[in-house]
Amino acid sequence: MGDDWTELYRPKGLNEVVGNPKVIKELMQWAISWEEGRPSHRAVVLMGPPGVGKTSAALALANDLDWGVVEMNASDQRNAEAIRRVAGRGSRSETFTDEGEFLSSKDGRLKLIILDEADNIFGREDSGGMPAIADLVANTRQPVILIVNDFYELSRKSSAIKNNTLQLKVNRVQGGTMRNVLRRIALDQGLEVPQRVFETIIENSNGDMRAAVRDLQAVAEGNLDMDDDDAFVLGGRASTKSMYDLMRDILHGDDVNRARRTLFEVDERPEHVMMWLDENVPLEYKQPEDLARAFEHLSRTDIFLARVMRRQYFRFWAYANDLESMGVSSAKDRPNRGWVQYRFPSYIMKMSRSKAARAMKASISRKISAHTHTSTRRSAQEVLPFLRRMMHVERDFRLAMIDRLDLNIEETAFVMDKKVDSAEIKHLMQEVERVRQAREAGSRPIREAVKGPEERTAERKVEPKGKQSSLFEYNG
Ligand SMILES: Nc1ncnc2c1ncn2[C@@H]1O[C@H](COP(=O)(O)OP(=O)(O)O)[C@@H](O)[C@H]1O
Ligand SMILES: [Mg+2]
Numbered sequence: 001m002g003d004d005w006t007e008l009y010r011p012k013g014l015n016e017v018v019g020n021p022k023v024i025k026e027l028m029q030w031a032i033s034w035e036e037g038r039p040s041h042r043a044v045v046l047m048g049p050p051g052v053g054k055t056s057a058a059l060a061l062a063n064d065l066d067w068g069v070v071e072m073n074a075s076d077q078r079n080a081e082a083i084r085r086v087a088g089r090g091s092r093s094e095t096f097t098d099e100g101e102f103l104s105s106k107d108g109r110l111k112l113i114i115l116d117e118a119d120n121i122f123g124r125e126d127s128g129g130m131p132a133i134a135d136l137v138a139n140t141r142q143p144v145i146l147i148v149n150d151f152y153e154l155s156r157k158s159s160a161i162k163n164n165t166l167q168l169k170v171n172r173v174q175g176g177t178m179r180n181v182l183r184r185i186a187l188d189q190g191l192e193v194p195q196r197v198f199e200t201i202i203e204n205s206n207g208d209m210r211a212a213v214r215d216l217q218a219v220a221e222g223n224l225d226m227d228d229d230d231a232f233v234l235g236g237r238a239s240t241k242s243m244y245d246l247m248r249d250i251l252h253g254d255d256v257n258r259a260r261r262t263l264f265e266v267d268e269r270p271e272h273v274m275m276w277l278d279e280n281v282p283l284e285y286k287q288p289e290d291l292a293r294a295f296e297h298l299s300r301t302d303i304f305l306a307r308v309m310r311r312q313y314f315r316f317w318a319y320a321n322d323l324e325s326m327g328v329s330s331a332k333d334r335p336n337r338g339w340v341q342y343r344f345p346s347y348i349m350k351m352s353r354s355k356a357a358r359a360m361k362a363s364i365s366r367k368i369s370a371h372t373h374t375s376t377r378r379s380a381q382e383v384l385p386f387l388r389r390m391m392h393v394e395r396d397f398r399l400a401m402i403d404r405l406d407l408n409i410e411e412t413a414f415v416m417d418k419k420v421d422s423a424e425i426k427h428l429m430q431e432v433e434r435v436r437q438a439r440e441a442g443s444r445p446i447r448e449a450v451k452g453p454e455e456r457t458a459e460r461k462v463e464p465k466g467k468q469s470s471l472f473e474y475n476g
Helices: 019-034 054-065 077-087 117-123 129-137 151-157 158-162 177-187 196-206 209-224 228-252 258-268 271-283 289-310 314-329 347-351 355-372 376-393 395-407 410-416 423-441 446-450
Strands: 043-049 068-073 094-096 103-104 110-115 144-148 165-169
Touching: 019 043, 019 054, 043 054, 043 151, 043 289, 054 068, 054 110, 054 144, 077 129, 077 196, 077 410, 103 129, 103 151, 117 144, 117 151, 117 289, 129 158, 151 158, 158 165, 177 196, 177 209, 196 209, 228 258, 228 271, 228 314, 271 289, 271 314, 289 314, 289 410, 314 376, 314 423, 355 376, 355 410, 376 395, 376 410, 410 423
Parallel strands: 043 144, 043 165, 068 110, 110 144
Antiparallel strands: 094 103
16 A cells, blocks of 8 residues: 555546645646746745645646656755756756756746745755745746745745745635545545545544545445454444444534533443543644543543442533543643544444353353352352363363263363364363263273273372362262
8 A cells, every 4th residue: 555645546637636626727827828938927836735736737737738847845955056956947859867967958848846845945044945936936947836834924025025926825625625635536546535535534634635535445445454353343333333423523623512512422332432532632632731631531430330330420420421421521731733633443343252250150160159159250250260270181180070060062172171172172082981981881980980090190189078079079
């Protein structure tokens, strides 16, 4: 996935640069005036916020007219000299390399000189950049486009630049326009992107097309190498749609009342919301202080939820709700800029994955508890671990326990930490079967029937008769 989509989908021609139709038209007219040899202005200034297509428009224009391009980064001081050399020189019969070196050219193609980030040069007053640019825009024999974020500084410091250029203001890209571009990219990539994702990307981008395209790629790449977790998240997405909305309103939004309202609309149990926040807070909050405050609110939420359980007093839910919505939302200094793909809580995921194992443990514990007259819980916590250990090391004990507790093959495999279909477990079950047959035949005691070579000499004390038989009294 090495491709950078903002480059891959950079407009090739002016017709692909979306938004700002008037600017595009004026730019084209200016270019034609150059083609006709009577430029209305020698230079154009494209001004506007980042990511709205300024650089793209300049490159697309050159492409449409088959002009050569000399790109100079005006914030790079090394370019000042090159700019000075280019200024005032260059006729139609001359052209120059990208370093500003003049070559003789027969084809008479124009070369568009693009000075990107031209306002940065004024950070260094003594760099000589400004007079060089003023000279360039006044005398150039080749079309020049200056690209700036803020024209005010530049025009204030150099009336020459102000008077000799055509200034075009490029505005932020509208949401609807942006949606079309994003849809087209998704289509081209063969992606099915939920409408909701488009909306969030657009909302986050604040009219910055570059940011939107970058976010779309980030979302897509999160989904493309799909492992179990992602599949789980995607599968669960339809039903938990509102949960993602809630995360956005709490973690990304800065309106605590809205966060609270969404929480009520979502209609999920507060402990469930807490797990979602626990998973997603670190994705959005990067400042340590923000994180600390957010988790402080979550820990208080947890305390109230425990009180609800212990006292069966459900009014405390109100505190939990407010802490996790308004509390967590207000924990940040300011919202995070980028787009975050929220995750399904890994805790719930782990629990659902370990469900089979937990169910197995519970069923074995029930069997133990029937024999030991203790609770299943106690059997699970205090008996099972030792039983397992002993079964691992002692063959007779192993067989006897499987027999007595009547463990099935899955339970046996679980206790022995082996695969159900492993040869070892199959063999073990066959041995147990032999023990049972032997007992039914009433011929010999179990130990004799199953005695292995390593245990020939083993002797065990037999508990005195009359005592309640213990679980571990297995050889009689
Ligand atoms: N108006 C636009 N139309 C189509 N794509 C755009 C537009 N503006 C930005 N983009 C996308 O964002 C990327 C960066 O745009 P760019 O022209 O470098 O922005 P700027 O120079 O204004 O910061 C482009 O390669 C393209 O993918
Ligand atoms: Mg740019």
